Amino acid sequence: MLKDILNEAFVETEVRVDSWRDAVRSCGKLLVAKDKIKPMYVDSMIATVEKLGPYMILLPEIALFHGEPGDKVNEPCLSLVTFEHDVDFSEFKDIHIKAAFAFAAVDKDSHMDMLQKLAMLLQDQEFITLLKSHGSKEAILEKIQNY
Numbered sequence: 001m002l003k004d005i006l007n008e009a010f011v012e013t014e015v016r017v018d019s020w021r022d023a024v025r026s027c028g029k030l031l032v033a034k035d036k037i038k039p040m041y042v043d044s045m046i047a048t049v050e051k052l053g054p055y056m057i058l059l060p061e062i063a064l065f066h067g068e069p070g071d072k073v074n075e076p077c078l079s080l081v082t083f084e085h086d087v088d089f090s091e092f093k094d095i096h097i098k099a100a101f102a103f104a105a106v107d108k109d110s111h112m113d114m115l116q117k118l119a120m121l122l123q124d125q126e127f128i129t130l131l132k133s134h135g136s137k138e139a140i141l142e143k144i145q146n147y
Contacts, residue, residue: 002078002117003145009034010079011144013137020097021046023087024065027079027102036077037104041067045102054092059122061086061132063100069111073104076111078118080140082131099131121147 010030017023028042044067049056058064082099089095101118105111121127127143129135 002114002121002147005076005114006078006080006118006144008137008141010077011137011141012080013082013140014084014134015081016084017087020049020087020089023063023081023083023097023100024049024102026081027065027100030079030081031077031102031104034077036074038072038074041072041104044068044072049089054089054095057095057097058101059128061096061098062122062128063097064118065100065102066104069105069107071106073106076103076105076114078103078114080131082134082140 012026012030015026017026024045025042028037028045031037032039032042045065048067049065056063056065079102080099083097086096086098103111103114121144124143124147130140130143
């Protein structure tokens with residue numbers, strides 16, 4: 001269940017960052033702290049954006065950062081961070097985010113169930129509104145727990 005993966009330890013709200021790279025690092029920090037990923041995976045997430053551009057924007061103002069599956073990942077995982085201020089992607093015209101997820105996978109298949117559950121949650125307009133409008137950590141977690 002998504003609530004078992006995306007729990008209090010993996011959600012931060014109103015985080016202050018100065019760049020999209022800092023946004024990636026803030027998402028990755030939550031996963032590193034619980035030994036879900038190795039610190040080098042965070043660099044892989046940044047490199048993915050640098051290489052492929054802003055394709056990771058899931059919905060307007062919400063990103064899903066990830067890197068290459070493999071040995072930098074200890075187990076499939078997910079984190080969520082909302083930001084105090086909009087985060088601009090200076091390299092990409094008119095792209096900014098208010099919230100970001102980060103996910104990591106050990107291979108090309110093990111995370112598919114997790115992403116399907118996340119996709120279902122992202123169809124909930126109340127949840128999207130919470131992410132974009134500085135909803136509290138408690139309200140966001142409650143929505144995840146009840147989903």
